[in-house]
Amino acid sequence: MKIAIVGPGGIGSTFAFQLARAGHEVTVVARGKRLDHLQREKAIVNVSGQRAEVHVSAALDTTAEWDLVLVTVLASQVDAVLPALAASAARTVMFMFNTFESLGRLQGAVGSARFAFGFPAILATVDDGKLTSKIVSRGMVTTVTDAAWAKVFTDAGIPSVVHSDMESWLRTHAAFVVPAMVALITSHTRRAGVSWTEAMNLARALDEGVRLVRQLGNTITPEPMAWLSHLPQPMLATLLWTFSRLEAVRKMGAAGPGEPRTLIDAMAAAAPGQTPALLAIRP
Known part of the structure; x- marks a missing residue:
């Protein structure tokens, strides 16, 4: 072809x-x-x-x-x-x-x-x-x-x-990946993992993103993401805290802040005034 x-x-x-x-x-x-x-x-x-x-x-x-x-x-x-x-x-x-x-x-x-x-x-x-x-x-x-x-x-x-509903898939992915990207950018820059306070802020942003996806009428998908979306914030924070310490993936933070900024801006534009936690982590 x-x-x-x-x-x-x-x-x-x-x-x-x-x-x-x-x-x-x-x-x-x-x-x-x-x-x-x-x-x-x-x-x-x-x-x-x-x-x-x-x-x-x-x-x-x-x-x-x-x-x-x-x-x-x-x-x-x-x-x-x-x-x-x-x-x-x-x-x-x-x-x-x-x-x-x-x-x-x-x-x-x-x-x-x-x-x-x-x-x-x-x-x-x-x-x-x-x-x-x-x-x-x-x-x-x-x-x-x-x-x-x-x-x-x-x-x-x-x-x-x-997948038949790619828009829901992509919005779900954005809600989860933005905090992970910010964690990697931070850890790559300082060559150390995020603090517990930072991890909790990232978890709050993740929760806010998930709520926004549902508010817009989309489905949290696929099933593993739907399951993760129900985890309490401290557990999400623990995952992000640990993730930022994995040397094998930390170098992905070298890509810089452009992509998470674009995603956060799109999420904020979709619900003006309703994304303070996401805007707070915008790199």
């Missing part, structure tokens, strides 16, 4: 690597230093030195009849690429990033017939042009709205499942 990937950071590069190695024709659309590096290598290169050859472009070819355009930029960056996506001749446009906003705007921009959304269960970074990634293969794996593409991803080594 002919696939374009817009935004080959850690997530996009993992999809490009796996899909290219599975035999698909992959083009990555990049910018800046990442574009320069990819143009030199003409491949996604991982830390083990393995290569997956890809085509490289500075802009999406809107005339190409892509089977899939996979968009893995940050939510705050999507507006910059939306005109090209809307004009694209792609058969399917799948967005894949953290967001709390309603999916209706994106669906309207590219058309409901070819709109898809997903969320990657992948931990990945690109350092000095080399990809490090861990693909979750059990439990909460990559989740998408399109069964056909779930099979393509699974066959390429990225186990994927389908």
Whole structure:
């Protein structure tokens, strides 16, 4: 299949690597230093030195009849690429990033017939042009709205499942992931875990986010998140306190505050004046 990937950071590069190695024709659309590096290598290169050859472009070819355009930029960056996506001749446009906003705007921009959304269960970074990634293969794996593409991803080594209510899934995920992101940013910066007071503040923000999801008419999903949502704040704080001390995941805080800021701002905009705990942890 002919696939374009817009935004080959850690997530996009993992999809490009796996899909290219599975035999698909992959083009990555990049910018800046990442574009320069990819143009030199003409491949996604991982830390083990393995290569997956890809085509490289500075802009999406809107005339190409892509089977899939996979968009893995940050939510705050999507507006910059939306005109090209809307004009694209792609058969399917799948967005894949953290967001709390309603999916209706994106669906309207590219058309409901070819709109898809997903969320990657992948931990990945690109350092000095080399990809490090861990693909979750059990439990909460990559989740998408399109069964056909779930099979393509699974066959390429990225186990994927389908969820019928992706908006609820994404909003639930945002409610849980924002406090975790803030914990990692804090612990990465100071090279030490968050304090108990900070962990309790993060737990209060998590509770507030969960209440907001329900208030907006969404369901807490999937089931493990629904179960966690009923834990008392001290137990949530204990989980966050412990999480911030795991060296293996702390380096993810190096990504900086941009993503949690965008998510908190979207949550606050959805319920003005009703998110003081979330705004209090905004990095």
